[in-house]
Every structure is written in structure tokens, then in C-alpha cells.
Amino acid sequence: AQTVTQSQPEMSVQEAETVTLSCTYDTSESDYYLFWYKQPPSRQMILVIRQEAYKQQNATENRFSVNFQKAAKSFSLKISDSQLGDAAMYFCAYIRGNLIFGKGTKLSVKP
Amino acid sequence: DTEVTQTPKHLVMGMTNKKSLKCEQHMGHRAMYWYKQKAKKPPELMFVYSYEKLSINESVPSRFSPECPNSSLLNLHLHALQPEDSALYLCASSQSGLAGFEQYFGPGTRLTVT
Numbered sequence: 177a178q179t180v181t182q183s184q185p186e187m188s189v190q191e192a193e194t195v196t197l198s199c200t201y202d203t204s205e206s207d208y209y210l211f212w213y214k215q216p217p218s219r220q221m222i223l224v225i226r227q228e229a230y231k232q233q234n235a236t237e238n239r240f241s242v243n244f245q246k247a248a249k250s251f252s253l254k255i256s257d258s259q260l261g262d263a264a265m266y267f268c269a270y271i272r273g274n275l276i277f278g279k280g281t282k283l284s285v286k287p
Numbered sequence: 288d289t290e291v292t293q294t295p296k297h298l299v300m301g302m303t304n305k306k307s308l309k310c311e312q313h314m315g316h317r318a319m320y321w322y323k324q325k326a327k328k329p330p331e332l333m334f335v336y337s338y339e340k341l342s343i344n345e346s347v348p349s350r351f352s353p354e355c356p357n358s359s360l361l362n363l364h365l366h367a368l369q370p371e372d373s374a375l376y377l378c379a380s381s382q383s384g385l386a387g388f389e390q391y392f393g394p395g396t397r398l399t400v401t
Contacts, residue, residue, distance in 0.1 A: 221392035
């Protein structure tokens with residue numbers, strides 16, 4: 177069975193600094209997709225970034241980028257120039273059939 | 288337009304009540320989902336509709352009854368709920384039920400069962 181592990185329940189970053197959120201997953205599949213979702217206190221789940229497993233190039237979206245290590249089954253999210261609005265719960269997710277979420281990392285941003 | 292709407296935003300109901308949650312999307316997506324989310328936990332999949340047909344029921348109790356009247360609408364009918372059913376109920380949609388298509392989530396309905 178596929179599993180997704182986020183080992184950092186909480187993280188904190190200073191405004192304008194960089195933070196990396198960790199995610200590892202377990203699968204026997206070779207073709208799949210990985211996502212990072214953000215859920216602010218207002219609760220709407222928002223897609224941050226997506227990575228196709230067959231692509232070696234790491235996905236980037238403005239200040240958000242991933243470090244995808246397929247052999248290590250690692251999919252970390254780097255947030256550069258952190259902003260107060262980045263404070264949220266971040267969920268790593270794997271999909272081949274259904275979407276499987278990690279337990280989440282709560283990110284706080286200090287002014 | 289990548290919006291999924293859900294009504295109501297908040298719902299308080301007694302254990303003998305019957306109520307419904309509504310979800311709507313106008314992105315032409317053909318897969319729609321219901322999730323249940325407890326505080327500080329990830330969403331848990333309840334149901335999946337693909338092309339207006341129920342394709343997945345994650346062993347959800349029969350007091351939850353989903354309905355997909357058309358490709359844009361998804362309802363969740365609630366009856367005889369228990370206090371432990373209190374949670375945030377999220378609706379999502381995706382272009383297809385196949386892997387690789389990201390799911391777009393609605394803002395959720397905060398349900399309290401008294």
C-alpha cells in the first residue's frame with residue numbers, strides 16, 4: 177500500500193527566509209504524481225505545486241520549488257522569501273488512483 | 288475559473304435531523320469527491336463520482352448518502368448522524384478520475400452534530 181510521511185508536524189520560519197518541508201512516500205509504482213497542497217486557517221485547500229514522477233526536472237512555481245528524489249522516494253518543498261501569507265498547514269500527497277495525503281506540516285511565519 | 292463552491296458554510300444539526308450538503312463546479316470536470324476532515328488531520332476520502340456514477344465508496348456508514356444529479360453538482364445527504372461525525376466536509380473535483388489530474392477543493396462545510 178502507498179503511504180506518505182511528513183516527519184515535521186510543525187515548522188517555523190522568519191519572514192523573508194527560506195524553509196524546506198520534508199515528505200517521503202512509499203510505492204512500488206513507477207508512474208505516479210505528487211502534489212503539495214496548502215490549507216490556510218481559512219481552510220480552503222489550495223494546490224501549490226505538482227510533480228510527475230517520470231520527469232526528472234524539479235517543478236517550480238514562483239517562490240515554491242520541490243526537490244524530487246525518485247530513488248529515495250523523497251519530495252520536499254522549498255519556500256523561498258517566506259511571507260506571512262504562507263502560514264498554513266501543508267500536505268504532501270501522492271496519487272496513482274486515489275489521492276493519499278501525509279499527516280501535514282503546520283508552518284508558522286514570524287514577522 | 289477554478290472554483291468549487293460548497294453550501295452551507297456552517298451547519299448545526301441534531302442527531303434526528305435530515306440535512307444535505309451541496310457542491311458545485313463549472314470547470315467541466317468529470318470526477319467529484321467528498322472528503323471528511325477532522326481538526327489537524329488530513330482529509331479522508333469518502334466517495335468518488337466519475338462521469339456521474341459512484342465509483343468509490345470508502346466503507347462510509349449509510350447515514351451518509353451521496354448523490355450526483357448532473358456533472359456539475361454533488362450532494363451529500365445526512366441522516367441520523369452521530370456527534371463523532373462533526374467535521375469539515377470538503378468537496379473536490381478533477382478533470383478526470385484518472386491519476387495525474389489535480390483535485391480542486393471547495394472551502395468546505397463545517398458540520399456540528401449535537
